[in-house]
Structures are given as structure tokens and as C-alpha cells.
Amino acid sequence: MESEPTAELIRAQLRRLRLKAELSQEEFGKLVHFSGSQVSAVELGQRPLDRFFLRRADEVLGTGGLLTSLLKLADRDGQPSWLRPWLDAERQAQQLRCYQPTLVHGLLQTANYARAVIRTDDMISDDEVDRRVAARMDRQSVLFGSDPPKYLAVLEEAVLRRVDESFRGLMTEQIGHLIECAGRPHIHVHLISAEVSMHVGLVGPLSLARGRDGGWVGHMEHQLGGVVVDSDEDVAILLSRWESVRSEALSRQQSIELMKDVRTSWT
Template structure:
């Protein structure tokens, strides 16, 4: 979702609340949010979701304005279930990403992103291009003036998917990872093949820490990515993060391994 759309939704939420004569505390009671959470959503330090906007439309008698704006955002690029995570990702001060099967989306080259998306043979060429462009747009958070710290842990097996058709693509992708890893706000850590089985093989997940220090997590599946800020879920995923991070090589060791892999591809 574009930043301007997210800001517009927040601005309309705040405008409607004030026009209704409701304080953040009064409004929060009606939509089952704490005053601090209402404030965080309105200022952009915490993401909103469809259920909040639907309740707000009902309470503020807005004629479904907020949900309609959300539908516009969905048509512009991303499914509704992914929007809360994109919002959390954009607002994060730190991102922790674990991927056992693919290069993380924020670190993919255009060619790699397009090849991965094209694996879904139900998508038209136009849809593939649209999704690839949207994925590259997400990466803009890493080059803005105040970028988040990105710590990515990947499994070495990702780097060794041998297919001669994609040799040039993989060389470029691994070289891109090396360049990213040498930037001050990005750390890439590789779990070597010698580790064998580990808890991370259960599936990918991401963690975003907002400017308020709160965490939001996302677990990816075939059809959805489930954002959550449940204390129990966060405790589990933060513990799993420590496990996979501890299994991985150091930053410099990982860069050296990536350089060896790049040579092997050439």
C-alpha cells in the first residue's frame, strides 16, 4: 500500500473521530481499543486492520468511508490480509526476517522477484509485472533517509538451487546480497548447510519493532501472511528468532560465504 493511501486513511479516521466529538479514550471504548492504541494508530506508530476500520465506520457513521479507502488500497496493489504487515514494515525501526526457502522479499533483485512470482502459472504476465513492481517498491524503506535496521537470516540451501536457466540471475542476486550486507543498516546471516535440521525449517517469519518499541510479527503461508501482536505468539517467535540467529554465521563470515557461492555460480 502506498504511503499516501495509509496516511489518508489515518487522517480520515482522526477527522471523523474529532467531528463526532469523541476523545481518543471515548472512541477507544467504542471500538475496543485502548486510548494509547488509538493514538498510535492515528499517528502511524502502529498499524491498523480491516476490523478496526469497519468498527470505526459503524461508530462514526461514516457511510463505510474507511473500508472503502482500504478497498482502493487493495486494488492498487496488495491483498487485504497483507496490508497490516506492509504498514508495520513501513513504520518499523527494526526488521528481523527469517527465510529458509527464498531470498527475503526486501533483498530480492528485480530478476529474482519476477522469476519467483512467475512460478505461479495462474498469473498473467501483466499481474506478474505488477507484483514484481510492488515488491521492489517495498524495498524503498531501506534507502530512505531514516531506514530501519534490517537483520535477515537465511538458510544456505537457498543459494544452491541449481538450474542453468537461472545461473545469471543467481549470480546477480548473490552479488546483490553481498552489496546489501555491506550497508550499515543491513545485516545478513547465513545458516550453513552443516547445521542440518533446525527449528527455522518449520517456516519463514518476520518481526517488526515500531518506534514505540512494540513488536508485530508475520508468519507466511501459501496463501496468506498472518500478522499478529499477540503476546504469546510474539514470545514464541522472538524465542525462535534467537535460535535461528544463533545457528547462523556472523555478519562477516556470512559475507565470505556469499562470496564463495558467487564464485561457484560463475
Template sequence: MEGSTADLIRAQLRRLRVAAGLSQEEFGKLVHYSASMVSAVETGSRPYDRSFLTRADEVLDSGGLLVALLRIAEREGQPSWFLPWLDAERLAQQLRVFQPSLIPALLQTEGYARAVIRCDDLLSDEEVERRTAARLDRQAILDQPEPPQLIAVIDESVLHRRDERFWPVMVHQIEQMIACAERPNVSVHVIPLSVGLHIGLSGPFSLARGVDGGWVAIMENQLTASPTDGEADLATLSARWETVRNEALSRQQSIQLLKKAAKSWT
């Protein structure tokens, strides 16, 4: 979600709560949140979701204002199920990303992103360009004065998916990933083909830790993605993260493998 839209929703939430004469603790009890959680949502250190905004509209008798603002954000280009994750990603202090089949979105070049998005032949050229721009916009978090720590784990097969359309794209993509991996706040780790089968092949997932220390996760599939901060889901994905991270090469070994893969494309 665009920062301005997210900030507007938070500002309206606080305004409505204050106008209703409710403290953060009183409001939290009504929407089943702790006072500290309400504070975190209002200050932007914790993401919100549709169910929270729906409850807030009901408690504050706002006529559906907060959900209406969320719909505006959706019309601006992002599906509703993805907005909580974009908010969590934008606010994260640490990001853990696992991708078994693609370069992670935060590390994609414009050419690679466009080529991947264009694989969906149901999209118009205009929509492909819009989605490409939106994906690149997300990468701005890595250039902030205090950027999050990004740890990305990929499967080596991602580097060898041969397609003539990808030939010039992949060389640039791998070179950029090497440059990113050499930044102090970014680590890229590769699971070598020699590992064979591993639990990560079940699908991609990401974890984001906010300033409050809380984690949010997202699991992706063909049609949607499922953001969650449920304790059981986070425990499962954290365990899977440890598994795929342990299967991967070290930072320097991964950079050397990336350099070797770049040469294979040239």
C-alpha cells in the same frame, strides 16, 4: 499499502473522532484500545487492521467509510491480510527476517523477484509484472534518510537451488545481497548446511519493531500470511528468532560464504 492511502485512512479516523467529540482516551475505551495506542495509530507509528477499522466505523457511525477505504487499498493490488504487515514494515525501526527457502523480499533483485513470482503459472504476465513492481517498491524503506535496521537470516540451501533459468539471475542476486550486507543498516546471516535440521525449517517469519517499541510479526504459508501482535505469538517467534540467529554465521563469515556461493554460480 501505499503511504498516501494509509495516511488518508488515518486522517479520516482522526477527523471522525474529533467530529464525534471524543478524546483519544474516550474513543480508545469504546474500541478497546488505550489512548496511547489510538494516538500511535493516528500518527502512523502503529499499524491498524480490519477489525480495528470495523470497530471504529461502528463507534463513529461513519457508514463504513474506513473499511471502504481499506477495500480501495485492497483493489490497488494488495490482499487485505497483507496490508497490516506492509504498514508495520513501512514504519519499522528494526526488521528481523528469516527465510529458509528464498531470498528475503527486501533483498531481492528485480530478476529474482520476477522469476520467483512467475513460478505461479496461474498468474498472467501483467500480474507478474505488477507484483514484481510492488515487491521492489517495498525496498524503498532501506533508502530512507533514517532507514530501519534490517537483520536477515537465510538458510544456505537458498544459495544453491540449481535451475538453469536462475543462472544469470542468481549471480546478480548474490552480488546484490553482498552489497546490501555491507551497508551499515543491513546484516545478512547464513545458516550453513552443516547445521542440518533446525527449527527455522518449519517456515519463514518476520518481526517488525515500531517507533513505540512494540513488535508485530508475520508468518507465511502457501496461501496467505498471518500478521499478529499477540503476546504469546510474539514470544514464540522471538524465541525462534534467537534460535535461528544463533545457528547462523557471523556477519563477516556470512559475507565470505556469499562470495564463495557467487563464484560457484559462475
């Protein structure tokens, strides 16, 4: 769910701006394509905050994007406590190195792929799935802003092939997105060929962020969350593991060609 203090602030600002514009809930609802009762439910906290609704509200009320910006802040504050330190390191990084043995890394996922991954947890509600997908897409802005970090990702070829017929379209879209991202000068995507049967990275995913001070911070995920690694000794181990994993991967251009071959196999 959204971080409650920030969510309350959004609802209060929405009501204040609507009243300042001298619009009833019914009148405002017509302008944002919602019913008056739905507007009331949002303002009272009886309905989850909706990105489309707040985007339309910003346009109608001329806020300059205030409400959607506050929702991004609420999403960030609503992230699990174990993830927040890594998100801060990610946003401030000059270089990111990420290895994922079983999935496409989150910063490279399409919305449809992210939804399929998140939906595998059947304990999550549809509203929470929507919130997590939106938060993941917002998180990707770190790669596409005005001063993005150099981003190096290593993925397993098997990740792009381990799908069934029902995911054909989803994977075709996802691989196309990977190819597009890999064509950007600051993004390097490397594949480890399926012919490489065993290497140290298969123990689990790892990420590393190099800050503006030149220092490194690591992150490792597991079934119950994740852990930030910042001691010199542990970071040194992760950097060594990264170098071992990277040495197993194909070159940048070879990886792009392999991604194109895999995409063709799915089309």
C-alpha cells in the same frame, strides 16, 4: 490489478493534465513514445497503467512525479488484505528481523529473482506478474530511504545453491546484490550453513517488526496468504524462535565471505 478508485483517479488526472497542456492524444502519444490509440486505451481503462508510460507522462507534463506517486499508492492499496497490516508495520519499523528458509527474502530480491519467483504461479497473467514485481521493488524503498530501520535477515546457504544452469546469471546477480546490501551499515545478512541440517526455523518463515513505541509485531506466510501476530504470548514465541534461528547462523563477515564463495561457484 490496481486499486480501482486510485486507478480511476490516475486516469482522470492524466486526461486533465493532457488537456490542460492542449495536447491531443496523438500529440501526447508521440511525446511519451506511445500511439494515440494506446493513450486513449490508458485513459479509458482499457489498458493497464504502465510505469514507463506514467514516468514519461510526468516528465512531459511537468507534474513533479504526481502520476507515478499515485501508481505507488494504487499498488499499495491493491495488495491483498492479509498483507496490508504487515506492510504498515514494515514501513513504520525501527528494526526488522526476517528469516526465510526457502527463498531470498522479498526486501533483498533483485527484480529478475522476484520475477522468477512470482512466475512460478502459472495462474498469474503477464501483466499481473509485472505489477507484482514493481510493487515488490517499491516495497524495498523502506530499506533505502532517509531513515531506514535496522534490518537483520537470516537465510539458508542452500537457498543460494538450489538452482540449475538456466539460472546461473540470475543467481550470480542476486548474490552480488546480497553482498552489496550486506555491506550497508544498517543491513545485516546472516547465512545458516548447509552443514546445519536441522533447526526450529525450518518449520517456516517468520518476520518481526519493532515499532517506534518499542512494541513488536510478527508475520508468518503460508500458501494461501499470511497472518499478522500481535498478541504478547505469540510474539514472545516468535522472538524466541528468532533467537534460536539467529544462533545457528554465521557471523556477518563470515556470511559475506560465504556469499562470495557461492557467487564464485556460479561464475
